[in-house]
Amino acid sequence: MSGERGIPFTSFTPEEKAAVKIVVSDVDDTITKRGKLYPDALRALWLLKRSGAMVVLLTGGSAGWADAYIRQWPVDAVIAESGALILAHGKGGKILYSKNPALDPDAKEKKDKLIRYTAGLAFSSDQYARQYDIAYEKSALQDYERRTLANYVKAMGGVWRESSIHINVGFGHFDKHTSLSYFMDSLYSIDSERLKHEGIYFGDSLNDSDMFAYMPLSVGMHSVEDMRSSFPVLPRYITNGYGGDGFVEAAKALVEE
Numbered sequence: 001m002s003g004e005r006g007i008p009f010t011s012f013t014p015e016e017k018a019a020v021k022i023v024v025s026d027v028d029d030t031i032t033k034r035g036k037l038y039p040d041a042l043r044a045l046w047l048l049k050r051s052g053a054m055v056v057l058l059t060g061g062s063a064g065w066a067d068a069y070i071r072q073w074p075v076d077a078v079i080a081e082s083g084a085l086i087l088a089h090g091k092g093g094k095i096l097y098s099k100n101p102a103l104d105p106d107a108k109e110k111k112d113k114l115i116r117y118t119a120g121l122a123f124s125s126d127q128y129a130r131q132y133d134i135a136y137e138k139s140a141l142q143d144y145e146r147r148t149l150a151n152y153v154k155a156m157g158g159v160w161r162e163s164s165i166h167i168n169v170g171f172g173h174f175d176k177h178t179s180l181s182y183f184m185d186s187l188y189s190i191d192s193e194r195l196k197h198e199g200i201y202f203g204d205s206l207n208d209s210d211m212f213a214y215m216p217l218s219v220g221m222h223s224v225e226d227m228r229s230s231f232p233v234l235p236r237y238i239t240n241g242y243g244g245d246g247f248v249e250a251a252k253a254l255v256e257e
Contacts, residue, residue, distance in 0.1 A: 005212075006234035009219065009246075011253050016217055020254060022195060023048050024180060024211070025202040025247070027059040027069070029164040030221055033243035041244035042073070044251035049074035051255045056184075058083075058176050060161065060168045060207060064129025070095055077187070082161050082168055082207070083179025084132040088187060098187070099132075100179055104171035107132045110156055114169065117152055121145055124166055133170035138162070164205040164223060177210040200254070201235070202247055209233055221246035 025031060031041050049055050057069055057078040066080035070087040077088035083100055084107075090096040104110060111134055115123075122140035136149065146167075153160050153169050161168040161175075174182075184190040201211045204221040212218045213233040220235035222242045228234065239246030 005236055006225075006228065007237050009237040009239045009250060009253075012250075016200075017254060019198060020053065020200045020217070021198040022054045022056065022190070023200055023202075023251075023254075024056045024058050024215070026204060026208055026211075027057055027061055027065075028166075028204075029223065029243045030202050030204045031057075031244055031247050033245060035165075038244050040248045044248045046074050047255050048251055054188075056180070058180055058201075058211070060133075060135070060163045060166060062124075062126045062129040062135070063087075063131045064126055067095075077183070079176075079179055079183055081130060081133045082170055083174045083176055084170060084172065086183045086187070088183075096187075098183070100172065100174050100182065102172050102174040102178070102182070103132060104157075104173075107171040110158065110171045114152060114156060114158065118149060121149065132172075133168050135166040135168050138165060138167055141167070161207045162205070163207050168207070175210045176208065177214040180211070180214075202250065203235065204243065204246075206230060208235075219246075219250045 055075045057075055059080055060082045061080055063080050063085055066078040066087045069075060069078045077086055079086045084103055085099045088096045111132060114134055122137040124135035124137055127135060150160065158169045158171050181192050184195055196216055199215055201215040201218040203211055204223045209232050212235045218235035219237045219239060221239055224231065224235060225238050239249050241249050
């Protein structure tokens with residue numbers, strides 16, 4: 001595979017298609033579109049799972065959303081809250097839960113304290129379902145509110161992450177890449193080299209940059225093109241469609257004969 005990145009997506013090479021055994025994807029504005037899961041995107045997920053691929057979601061979404069995804073969507077595991085925890089299918093239909101050991105030991109206490117300090121800001125509607133991080137609605141924050149929030153986060157030793165819709169604040173030394181590596185190795189004995197060789201990543205926003213850098217085969221939705229100059233590392237391919245439309249475009253190309 002060449003090192004070229006940011007290529008407009010038309011198709012995968014035969015070698016790329018043959019190599020993929022593990023599909024890892026962001027959710028918001030990658031599989032979903034305008035906050036909704038559309039039938040064609042759900043069908044694309046089923047096509048990937050029925051092709052024999054392992055399907056893992058890697059999202060900044062809450063533990064509550066992860067619980068819904070693991071029970072209702074055709075996926076093997078969901079790593080949520082930007083890597084803080086994982087829900088996965090175990091033997092006999094049991095759902096396994098595990099938290100990231102890289103979490104700050106006081107993550108929950110610090111989360112609760114920051115919520116009190118920033119009570120006047122706009123939290124995401126699923127904040128009640130979050131175990132370890134805080135999500136603020138980006139579109140509702142004024143510039144001065146962002147600055148105030150940034151100062152609090154820095155003072156408390158927190159980590160600031162931005163998705164297409166949220167500013168996520170967590171406490172611990174991890175990101176999407178290191179969390180995926182840890183959980184895949186500890187739960188499935190899939191090491192980093194195998195993951196990079198057999199995996200593909202789908203994402204849409206700046207908080208996917210570490211995964212675009214980590215996975216040689218990666219696909220960004222068209223929103224990446226709109227912010228192209230802001231990305232430290234581009235995905236290999238960029239779809240024509242936004243959100244779920246781009247996901248469907250690439251997923252179908254991956255499994256078609």
